[in-house]
Amino acid sequence: MAMELRAFTLCLRVATELPADRQIILFAYRTADYDELNVWRERDGRVSFTLSGDGVFFHLPPITTFRTSLCLTWESNRGLVAFWVDGKRSSYQVYKPGHTVRPGGTVLLGQDADKHLGDLEATQSFVGEVTDLNMWDHVLSRSAIQAWHYGHRVPEGNVFAWASIEYAPSGNVLVVDDD
Template identity: 80%
Template sequence: LFLDEIVLFFLGLANKVLVFPFETDFSFVALVPQKDMALRAFTLCLRVATELPEERQIILFAYRTPDYDELNVWREKDGRVSFYMSGDGTFYHLPPLSTFRTSLCLTWESRTGLAAFWVEGKRSTYQVYKPGHGIRPKGTVLLGQDPDKHLGGLEATQSFVGELTDLNMWDFVLSRSLIQAWHYGHKIPKGNIFDWATIQYELSGNVMVVDDD
């Protein structure tokens, strides 16, 4: 996948946490979607903890095709949380990420452009962002780094440091009740793009897989 290396993929992270212990420009986890990521709607959920200071930009999720950042989720230098789809982003004032795990979901659908973040099962205000847009397939999904070009251009000052777990993604908008159920750890329909329990992934650099104790 990267630099013509031989890639060894692993399967499933049930009851596991990804630990990114240090700021680097080479540590990441590549995720293999279960289906084509030509998306007109999605729900992305994950649990995240970090001790990086608020004024430090952090990439939380990056999906890039050869020419575009198709879906990037950030914590910005001013502490806001944002996401970008092929161009300018949209920004939200959310409770700050911290050393204690935050459950974070993002929903968007093309028909209306309605987009919202969900923190601990509570929805932000809706924003209208890129109605009619479509996310393109055949890209690469990374955790821990933001590729400024396809399969490269990584910067330590944007890297994720902390813990990520329970990342799931669906190609539709989950209802409030299902997002709240996910937040509380109840069983809900498995993510049909990414399901943490069966996810296919590749580790590169200094990333640890540890038990979720």
Template identity: 80%
Template sequence: MFGLLILVGLSEKVLVFPYETDFSFVALIPQKEMELRAFTLCMRVATELPEERQIILFAYRTADYDELNVWREKDGRVSLSMSGDGIFFHLPPLTTFRSSLCLTWESRTGLTAFWVDGKRSTYQVYKPGHSIRPKGTVLLGQDPDKHLGGLEAMQSFVGEVTDLNMWDSVLSRSMIQAWHYGHKVLKGNIFDWSSIEYELNGNVMVVHDD
């Protein structure tokens, strides 16, 4: 993908993005094509960045579209956008202490929700009938404004990410809460943190999660 070494597995490890850059990111290699009509995306995240700065939390882009982007916006809201205008949620703020953050969406109804520390936001209806296209690139730490390029320091993620998992279905409340509390749940079939394939680029540290 980037001509870098592909690494495998981050069990009990944390990705640390120590400072703002326009070149540090982690590329994640999905276990199956991301041709999705439903998903659950979960991660644990912490940041010291101030509220008035936009932060990319997850970026999946194909050649022409931002297929699936999750942002913390300048006003502190968290947004989901898929190939166009996004939707916005007022969630508890991301802080220096780790939050567990999940996002669920399904095409059939368009029902979309965020989950913070095991609690669900109100549902919003977003893009019913839509499907996410495959053959793109997933990045943590940066938002590619074009395929594999156009990175901006002022959108970069600074902080820690761990335990990122993704499924091609909407998990139940009990499963999301079990994941939040660190219990064993069905392994993510798109991304499973313990066996995830990834590439490091720039100044990203992999540290033991003590």
């Protein structure tokens, strides 16, 4: 990630058949020193969002074998954070007002690096489908998030855009066209 973030919207479509009581990481962004930004499904079924330390937890509908549109919004000014599931917003929580996501890290989908680019744990790995990952350096409006959920055209992510992401599959990862 080449920029410092004081706000963002992260959206992806995700499906899994892993048991609800299995911890999985959906998105990890790590610099050399910190887990800067992580999104987890915890063992108790809650979804957590962490920025450089302790996180906030949300009770969301379960992620199942059917694709779920999942977005996360956060802005540093007031610290407002919310998840969006299939176009519907959770309640807001206040989390880390004044924080900045630091640049210079690496993104891992479906795996958590316990140190920068190393020490991966199979028991935390994601098994399922991830697609349409986009990230913007601002909080998208309700109408834009709902449009993205329904597959309408919205400007592609200016931090990450699924159509142009350069990635390196590792392990038992398959890249499949979805038509």
